[in-house]
Amino acid sequence: SNRFYLTSGSLISFAVWLIYRRFKILLSPLRRIPEPKGWSWIFGHYFQVMGVRQIGEQYKRWLIQYGPLYRINMFIMGDRLVIGDAEALKRVLISNVFNYPKPETIRVPLRFMIGDGLVTVEGADHTRQRKVVSGAFRYDCVAQLSPIFASKTNELTQIWIDDAKRADGNQLVVDIGRAMHALTIDVIGLAAFGHDFRAVRNEGDKLLAAYEEILSGRSITLANVVCRIWPFSLLPWPKRMRDQRANAVLRDEVGRLIAARRAHFAGL
Numbered sequence: 001s002n003r004f005y006l007t008s009g010s011l012i013s014f015a016v017w018l019i020y021r022r023f024k025i026l027l028s029p030l031r032r033i034p035e036p037k038g039w040s041w042i043f044g045h046y047f048q049v050m051g052v053r054q055i056g057e058q059y060k061r062w063l064i065q066y067g068p069l070y071r072i073n074m075f076i077m078g079d080r081l082v083i084g085d086a087e088a089l090k091r092v093l094i095s096n097v098f099n100y101p102k103p104e105t106i107r108v109p110l111r112f113m114i115g116d117g118l119v120t121v122e123g124a125d126h127t128r129q130r131k132v133v134s135g136a137f138r139y140d141c142v143a144q145l146s147p148i149f150a151s152k153t154n155e156l157t158q159i160w161i162d163d164a165k166r167a168d169g170n171q172l173v174v175d176i177g178r179a180m181h182a183l184t185i186d187v188i189g190l191a192a193f194g195h196d197f198r199a200v201r202n203e204g205d206k207l208l209a210a211y212e213e214i215l216s217g218r219s220i221t222l223a224n225v226v227c228r229i230w231p232f233s234l235l236p237w238p239k240r241m242r243d244q245r246a247n248a249v250l251r252d253e254v255g256r257l258i259a260a261r262r263a264h265f266a267g268l
Contacts, residue, residue: 034066044073148190156183156200182208193257210249
């Protein structure tokens with residue numbers, strides 16, 4: 001069947017790519033940089049990095065052992081330089097940022113979550129977008145948004161207080177993660193569109209569910225990266241299908257709000 005040939009072709013392509021990548025590093029200047037021991041030929045250091053309670057723990061151990069510059073392999077995400085020197089970080093992240101673009105294996109999952117924004121675009125697109133939004137992040141503009149942050153936070157706090165009173169001494173379980181998602185949606189709605197989704201009051205369940213679906217499993221894990229890289233992206237991954245449906249809900253709602261705002265300003 002077509003699915004059999006597609007799956008077989010994907011696996012063969014992956015095997016060829018994996019062999020090529022492992023031999024490619026032997027010709028790279030990176031081979032002279034220290035590399036932590038214990039890596040897997042297929043998965044590299046992936047499980048060493050992801051198998052701790054806090055990702056930074058393993059990086060810190062290696063930093064102490066190998067110094068402020070070492071190399072790790074993160075399977076499908078390729079070889080990575082880990083920099084622990086302040087001046088080097090400044091050069092990469094600030095003074096010479098355009099010579100150090102984010103790798104596609106990081107940008108693709110992020111782009112699927114937040115679109116082509118400042119975090120995911122590079123080069124001329126990044127420069128253009130930064131100029132467009134720079135005015136919105138001036139101190140006076142941010143200060144004007146403070147009442148929105150305060151009012152929505154106070155509203156959520158009051159909801160928790162009321163729930164505690166209704167519990168009347170009985171155990172009360174609060175889903176902090178879901179509440180923070182709802183708070184984020186309401187703040188974005190008011191700050192960007194002048195619209196209150198009232199998600200903290202569970203009145204925006206459809207939108208909140210879509211937002212949580214996009215965020216669920218959105219960490220840079222093996223499965224999340226693999227399912228978004230060709231040719232694996234051609235396969236009908238269940239999580240990817242759910243993300244696409246959730247994205248459609250969010251885009252429809254945002255599109256409706258933008259259209260309403262444009263109509264409002266056109267009538268002034």
